[in-house]
Amino acid sequence: MDLEQVKQLLEKGDVTELARLLAQAYPEGLVGERDALVTLFMKAGLSHAEAVRWAGKLEQEGHAHHLPGARPRWIFTSRPVSLAELARMVKGEWDAFVGASDEAVEEALEFFERHLGIDRDTAKEIYRGLEAAGYVSVAYQEGPEYARDRVLFEFPEVFLKQV
Numbered sequence: 001m002d003l004e005q006v007k008q009l010l011e012k013g014d015v016t017e018l019a020r021l022l023a024q025a026y027p028e029g030l031v032g033e034r035d036a037l038v039t040l041f042m043k044a045g046l047s048h049a050e051a052v053r054w055a056g057k058l059e060q061e062g063h064a065h066h067l068p069g070a071r072p073r074w075i076f077t078s079r080p081v082s083l084a085e086l087a088r089m090v091k092g093e094w095d096a097f098v099g100a101s102d103e104a105v106e107e108a109l110e111f112f113e114r115h116l117g118i119d120r121d122t123a124k125e126i127y128r129g130l131e132a133a134g135y136v137s138v139a140y141q142e143g144p145e146y147a148r149d150r151v152l153f154e155f156p157e158v159f160l161k162q163v
Contacts, residue, residue: 001025006044010054019063022076023125028132029073034066037074067133069156075129079122086126087160089115090153104138104149135159 002025009018022030030036037058041051058064062080067073094111105127112123130136130153141150 001040003044006041007046010041010044010046010050015058015061015063016078019058019076020078022058022064023078026074026076027125027128029067029075029129031071031073033068033072037064037066065129067129067135068158069133069135071132071134073129073133075125075133077118077122077125079118081116081118081122081126083126086112086116087155090155094153104151108136108151 002021005021006018009021030040032039037055038048038051041054042048046054055064058076059066062082063077065075065077065081065083067075067083089111093115109120109123109127112118112126113120116123118126127136135153135155137152137154138149139152141148
């Protein structure tokens with residue numbers, strides 16, 4: 001991670017470019033608890049107060065998302081996204097998506113794109129982060145009307161309490 005570039009983007013106040021840089025540098029997320037992002041910004045030369053402010057700004061604008069649980073991490077999206085909205089949609093609608101397709105991951109990406117109004121790259125950023133945090137897995141399932149790979153979402157209780 002180029003900390004000097006992070007510092008320059010912070011000084012410019014360019015939230016979108018900063019989020020894009022973080023998403024590229026950490027495709028599976030920045031591993032750690034909530035303070036990991038603040039620590040990264042402090043390594044780039046910010047004071048603690050400024051680092052906290054910037055971490056909050058990225059999170060508030062929908063570019064940074066902390067995923068707590070067994071494999072905690074921050075994931076970054078180059079476009080603003082509400083993971084709380086995604087979690088609600090998945091809980092409410094995802095079970096209905098059972099078709100003949102064996103392209104389970106593609107189906108999930110299309111679901112993200114369609115329901116969140118995002119592009120394919122942002123959908124992939126979300127999927128990679130959720131998978132790395134242990135919130136997503138692919139499993140073969142059989143039922144009366146289907147036998148196929150399915151993307152399974154499991155949002156831990158600790159995540160659902162914060163959304």
